[in-house]
Amino acid sequence: MRMGEFSRLTGVSPRLLRYYEEQGLLRPSRRPSGYREFTEEDIATVRGIRMLLGAGLSTATIAELLPCMVDDGQTLTPACTGLLPDLNRERERLNEAMAGLLAARKKLDAIIAATVPAGGDDPDACYAAGTRP
Numbered sequence: 040m041r042m043g044e045f046s047r048l049t050g051v052s053p054r055l056l057r058y059y060e061e062q063g064l065l066r067p068s069r070r071p072s073g074y075r076e077f078t079e080e081d082i083a084t085v086r087g088i089r090m091l092l093g094a095g096l097s098t099a100t101i102a103e104l105l106p107c108m109v110d111d112g113q114t115l116t117p118a119c120t121g122l123l124p125d126l127n128r129e130r131e132r133l134n135e136a137m138a139g140l141l142a143a144r145k146k147l148d149a150i151i152a153a154t155v156p157a158g159g160d161d162p163d164a165c166y167a168a169g170t171r172p
């Protein structure tokens with residue numbers, strides 16, 4: 040099937056499908072005319088890419104892991120336990136990112152809590168130097 044139909048079936052834009060191809064995640068064959076030709080197997084590949092992106096993995100990591108994953112139509116599973124160190128490393132990276140976001144939210148909450156209630160505001164105090172309209 041060609042790009043338009045494949046895009047409709049997968050729900051992924053042609054631009055994003057071309058990006059997946061550039062990243063080596065998707066390898067459609069080419070017709071003599073140069074048009075991409077996608078297969079049913081490519082639909083499963085895109086489903087796997089979307090699932091791994093949704094899990095927070097980068098396209099570079101997906102390129103390494105996807106060939107070693109099995110798609111049962113519902114989810115992806117590692118074909119062997121050798122992937123577990125890589126998956127655990129990615130999980131730890133996500134944990135660290137979450138901890139950073141939680142710390143940032145805590146700081147923002149403190150700034151919000153320290154804000155003086157409205158009513159006694161000096162209207163000029165809300166403008167940075169030189170930004171008054």
